Amino acid sequence: MSDPPSESLVPVSAAGMVPFTAEERERVQRYTTLANAESTIRSYRTAWAEWVEWCAGRGFDPLPAVPGAIAAFATEMADAGAAVATIQRKVAAIGRMHREAGIDPPPTRELAVQRAMQGIRRSLGVAPRGARKPLTTRELRRLLAAVPLDTLAGKRDRALLLIGFYSAGRRSEVVALDVADLEEDADGLRLTIRRSKTDQEGEGTLKGVPRKADADLCPVRTLAAWLVAAGITSGPIFRRFDRWGNLTADRLTDQSVALIVKRACTRAGVDPARYAGHSLRSGFATSAAAAQVAEASIMRQTGHRSALMVRRYVRHGSVFVDNAASYVNL
Numbered sequence: 001m002s003d004p005p006s007e008s009l010v011p012v013s014a015a016g017m018v019p020f021t022a023e024e025r026e027r028v029q030r031y032t033t034l035a036n037a038e039s040t041i042r043s044y045r046t047a048w049a050e051w052v053e054w055c056a057g058r059g060f061d062p063l064p065a066v067p068g069a070i071a072a073f074a075t076e077m078a079d080a081g082a083a084v085a086t087i088q089r090k091v092a093a094i095g096r097m098h099r100e101a102g103i104d105p106p107p108t109r110e111l112a113v114q115r116a117m118q119g120i121r122r123s124l125g126v127a128p129r130g131a132r133k134p135l136t137t138r139e140l141r142r143l144l145a146a147v148p149l150d151t152l153a154g155k156r157d158r159a160l161l162l163i164g165f166y167s168a169g170r171r172s173e174v175v176a177l178d179v180a181d182l183e184e185d186a187d188g189l190r191l192t193i194r195r196s197k198t199d200q201e202g203e204g205t206l207k208g209v210p211r212k213a214d215a216d217l218c219p220v221r222t223l224a225a226w227l228v229a230a231g232i233t234s235g236p237i238f239r240r241f242d243r244w245g246n247l248t249a250d251r252l253t254d255q256s257v258a259l260i261v262k263r264a265c266t267r268a269g270v271d272p273a274r275y276a277g278h279s280l281r282s283g284f285a286t287s288a289a290a291a292q293v294a295e296a297s298i299m300r301q302t303g304h305r306s307a308l309m310v311r312r313y314v315r316h317g318s319v320f321v322d323n324a325a326s327y328v329n330l
Helices: 022-033 038-056 067-079 084-100 111-124 137-146 152-167 171-175 219-230 254-268 278-290 295-302 307-317
Strands: 182-184 188-193 205-210 239-241 247-251
Touching (some): 038 067, 067 084, 067 111, 137 254, 152 171, 152 219, 152 239, 152 278, 171 254, 182 219, 188 219, 205 219, 254 278, 278 295, 278 307, 295 307
Antiparallel strands (some): 182 188, 188 205, 239 247
16 A cells, blocks of 8 residues: 555545545545645645655555654664654654554554664764854844845845844744734834634734834834835735846745845845744744843743743743853953
């Protein structure tokens, strides 16, 4: 049985037949697919394809899989230099696809797989290797100084960098913003995030982006300058330019955020390989931790549900806060 299951679960009868009409099945498929973030579906589909190909080359059945094969797949990735997070994601995809096919608990829960993963984590460590650096306030000021103020593309890029940083939003949240999601008042901007990774039901969340004294570094005034210059009064806030430099009505993608960050790095003489779109969000959290902002306040702005990731930023940002070595001199 080598065909991968669909990315969403469609119930089947005991005989393996789908007990729906074609129209009913399409309706179930449409809504169950919406239960997953698009990026998660894409990531799992890619991981599953790799697993199927790996099994085909070794004579294993990918579904249902034997735990020893999954353990071998994971350890081979580790030996090839894959990061722990990458291995965990691919093993999770295998487990998810088994559950989608009605195999629950999946073989990824078996002791052989769990012990293999435990050994991989101990051997490689769980700290991210080659992780992108956070764009803290110092680095971000350097980038902004290199982005032109007098071009339409420069105005857009500056607004995106500042809104991305101060909203501490995920890339997908930043590029999804529409004019209707903005509400300006004396304190700054209220941003309505319609949907996020941790809000798949679409209840929406509200974030505040405050005004800053320096006009060139103020996210509120910089965004207003971009919207006025671009003549945008409705629809997507951050839009792409075509190959001839003309502004289009098309929304930027989340990958565009990384490209804009890297382009700004190149202009500023900073190694672009060390930074990506997520560097804005992680940079805010790191900078807030360095300023000794309370963990709960950081989480409220970033939207993290778990404190574990935020604490990683806190450790990084507060490493020189009340550092014992600072008080010891030779």
